[in-house]
Structures are given as structure tokens and as C-alpha cells.
Amino acid sequence: MRTSDTIAEIAKALNQFQSDVKQPEKSAENPYFKSKYVKLSQVITTFQKYGTKHGLSFIQYPVNGEHSIGVETLIMHVSGEWIKFDPFFLPIEKATAQGAGSATTYAKRYALSAALGIDSDEDDDGNQASQRNNGNQSQNEPRGQQSNVSNMTTHTASGKQIGLIKGLWKGSGGDSKSLDPWVKGKYKKPLDKLTTHEASGLIEKLQKRQNKKAEQKQEDADYSYNTSEFPPVEGDAPF
Incomplete structure (x- = not known):
């Protein structure tokens, strides 16, 4: 929110x-x-x-x-x-x-x-x-x-949902080997046993995490661009 x-x-x-x-x-x-x-x-x-x-x-x-x-x-x-x-x-x-x-x-x-x-x-x-x-x-x-x-x-999650979860997990910086243990700890079941509803919720969470990373990356890029317009005066500490 x-x-x-x-x-x-x-x-x-x-x-x-x-x-x-x-x-x-x-x-x-x-x-x-x-x-x-x-x-x-x-x-x-x-x-x-x-x-x-x-x-x-x-x-x-x-x-x-x-x-x-x-x-x-x-x-x-x-x-x-x-x-x-x-x-x-x-x-x-x-x-x-x-x-x-x-x-x-x-x-x-x-x-x-x-x-x-x-x-x-x-x-x-x-x-x-x-x-x-x-x-x-x-x-x-x-x-x-x-x-x-x-x-x-x-119903059990579809193959497309499982593939999307794996892709989003990797895109968010997660190690592929750590996905299954994390899912078992969170949902008390392996990834391929998630229901369609559970998979959808997990996809939404991973999408949000990826969006936040993208927003932070853009903010960092904007900050770098803005500060580069104003080089430090001699004697000032650079950004």
C-alpha cells in the first residue's frame, strides 16, 4: 500500500x-x-x-x-x-x-x-x-x-506457474538450489505440490520483490545522473 x-x-x-x-x-x-x-x-x-x-x-x-x-x-x-x-x-x-x-x-x-x-x-x-x-x-x-x-x-500448480516461480526467484537474486528448501519451510510441501492458489500468491510476492528491486535500481540510477550534473567544488567531498 x-x-x-x-x-x-x-x-x-x-x-x-x-x-x-x-x-x-x-x-x-x-x-x-x-x-x-x-x-x-x-x-x-x-x-x-x-x-x-x-x-x-x-x-x-x-x-x-x-x-x-x-x-x-x-x-x-x-x-x-x-x-x-x-x-x-x-x-x-x-x-x-x-x-x-x-x-x-x-x-x-x-x-x-x-x-x-x-x-x-x-x-x-x-x-x-x-x-x-x-x-x-x-x-x-x-x-x-x-x-x-x-x-x-x-488443483496442483501448473507447469507454467512453476516455471514462472523459478524464473522470478532467479530474477530476484535467489539461488535456484535454495528455492525448494524455502518453499518447504514456507508451505510445508515441495514446490511441485503447491496448489494453483498458493502458486499464484507466491508469484505475486516475487513480482512485487522484483518490482521493488527495479524501482530501487532506477532510483539509484536517477540519483547518480542528478549528482553527476553538479561536480563537487574543489575541497568539497564528492557524493
Whole structure:
């Protein structure tokens, strides 16, 4: 998560929003899990009703991973302050427009609800929790797509995911021999036994690590370029 330099005003507005907001009705049904949830349109309507009067607005936009699609959520305030949340990614097993659209709709609903503190899913005391977080879909999504998403928590990671993890691990400076012991220590299972969901989460973490390294490298390069424009005066210590 990233924020503007100050967040005093947006924090106050979010506090007022959460004090005023009435949780939307869970009117949509998920036949796969026999549960109810709040549709994306209801989450947006709720925000428009209670958020705008406190000077809040939001933007959501899709971001692409190697084998996944995600959504970034930016909450803004009229003061100019903002809070940008890390992208919420979902793997795409079928690279079709319909599959990408369904995953994006789910990611937008889940990410916006989480950012605003809106309860959009039924709680079943943790039973099938990881499946539900990745299986609740819009009513307009095909049943096959629901099955694909829910299977992420039970199906073994694909060869492409394993290959991507190895590539990202190496690209982040990790030794290939240290990957398997690290995975066993983290997940209590070897790399090739990770579920699709676990592999997706690991891919996201490695991508973030690689992005941070790239950003740091760029910052170092920018700093080097900027200081080179101003050579030290005789007697001054060089940068």
C-alpha cells in the first residue's frame, strides 16, 4: 500500500464514511457454494451514497501479470490526499476475454470491499474460506468459470506457474538450489505440490520483490545522473 505524503484528511473522511455506511444487502446468490454476496454494482452504489459526501472518490484499473490479471484500487480525497492499495491478482487458466472479464469483475468487487471495510461475503466460520475468497463470482459469470476459480485451492500448480516461480526467484537474486528448501519451510510441501492458489500468491510476492528491486535500481540510477550534473567544488567531498 502507498499513500500521499499526508493522510490526515482522507483518514478522517474514511472514519466518517465507515461510521455512516450501512452494509449493503447480500442479494446475489452463488449457487456453487450456496451462499450470498454483494454485487459489485451494489458496492459502488453504497460508496457513491456515503463516500462522496465526505469528499471521497475511487479509481480501479486492471493490471496484468504473467499468467494472471489484477486490479489496483486508488481511494482519493478532495484535499488531494490518496491511498493506493496493492493489486489483487487472480490467475487466468483460460486466456479468453470472458475469463479475463470474469476475474476482473470479481477482483474489483473484492478489492474495493476490502479497501472500504464493506462486508460483501457471507462468513461460514472459516469453512472453505480460501475457496470462497477465490470462488464467489458475479451472477453473470459462467458456471465453468466459477469452477475454474474455486479449483485454484485444490488443483496442483501448473507447469507454467512453476516455471514462472523459478524464473522470478532467479530474477530476484535467489539461488535456484535454495528455492525448494524455502518453499518447504514456507508451505510445508515441495514446490511441485503447491496448489494453483498458493502458486499464484507466491508469484505475486516475487513480482512485487522484483518490482521493488527495479524501482530501487532506477532510483539509484536517477540519483547518480542528478549528482553527476553538479561536480563537487574543489575541497568539497564528492557524493
